[in-house]
Amino acid sequence: ETTGLNLSHALPWQCSFIICTLTEILERHDYYIYWDKLNMSKGAAIVTGFNYNEYKAKAKDPKTVLEILEKYLMNEEIIIAGHNLLGYDSMVHQTWRRQIGLDFDYSYLNRLIDTNALSKAYKKGIPIERNNLLAFQYKMANFHERGLKSSLSTMAKEFQIDFDERELHKGNKDVELNWEVWKKLVWAVEI
Secondary structure, three states: OEOOOOOOOOOEOEEEEEEEOOOOEEEEEEEEEOOOOOOOOHHHHHHHOOOHHHHHHHEEOHHHHHHHHHHHHOOOOOOEEEOOHHHHHHHHHHHHHHHOOOOOOOOOHHHEEEHHHHHHHHHHOOOOOHHHHHHHHHHHHOOOOOOOOOOHHHHHHHOOOOOOHHHOOOHHHHHHHHHHHHHHHHHHOOO
16 A cells, blocks of 8 residues: 555555465465655545554564565566556555665566456456567556446456455455455456
C-alpha cells in the first residue's frame, strides 16, 4: 500500500506478499515501512484504512524491508504475480529503490504475471500472446475501454470468490485475494 497514486511521489508504507504454489501458501510476509516524512494523502489513508499509531509501532527500516522483498523478487526461480504490477507496483518499487539511494532495476519483469492485464484479456476474449508475454501484458495493462472493469474485487466477484470488501486495500488481504483470482485465471486464459 502506498501514500498516494502519484507515481513520482508515492512511497510504499506497507509491503505484503506471499510465497505460494497454485495449491498452498508457503509463506506470508507483511511489513510496514518507516519513512521520516510520510506524506500520506487523505484519500489513500481512507482507502487503505491507514492507522498512524499501528504504523509507527510496526514500521521497519525501508532498506531492511526492501532486502527481504528483493530476496524473492530477484530470485530467477520465482514467478511474480500481482494485480496491476506493470501499471503501478513495479514503478512504486523503483521509487522505493531511488528513495534509499539505489539504481532502478527492472530485471524481474520477464518473470512477472500481471493479473489485471490478464483479466482484461480474459474479459475481452483476447488470446494470450505467449511468444512475448511481457509485451502482451503491457499492451493489456494500457488497454482502456469504457465500462471494462478488471479490478481485484471485480474479478473476485466474477470468479465467485468469497471476500470481505472492507478488507480491500489491506496489503496482506489483497495478496491472498489475488492468489485466489490468479488460480482461476490460470485456467481461464490457459497460461
